[in-house]
Amino acid sequence: MAKIKIDDKEYETDDLSSDAKDNLTNMRLCDERLTQIRRDAAITQTARNAYAAALKSALPKDA
Template structure:
């Protein structure tokens, strides 16, 4: 019997309608996807920083 809190009100998930349970599941999936996107963005930013550093070292020194 899990509980969730929405707008400062607590709900028993077992007592939710099928529609509410589906929406809760979809909301949780969205939360997980957003976390994955944040991790992917951090990885991409790290790679970009490495490419920028490599570019700087590959540029002509007397320009």
């Protein structure tokens, strides 16, 4: 039996209604997606920084 804690109160997941279980599942999926989005944003920011560095090195040196 797994327990979850919400607002400082513990609940047995087996004792939750099917509606509550569905909401818990959906909340966990959202948490996983947010983690993935943060990871993707970090990768994208790293790539952007590399492109900015490449742009700077490609600019004319006399300007």
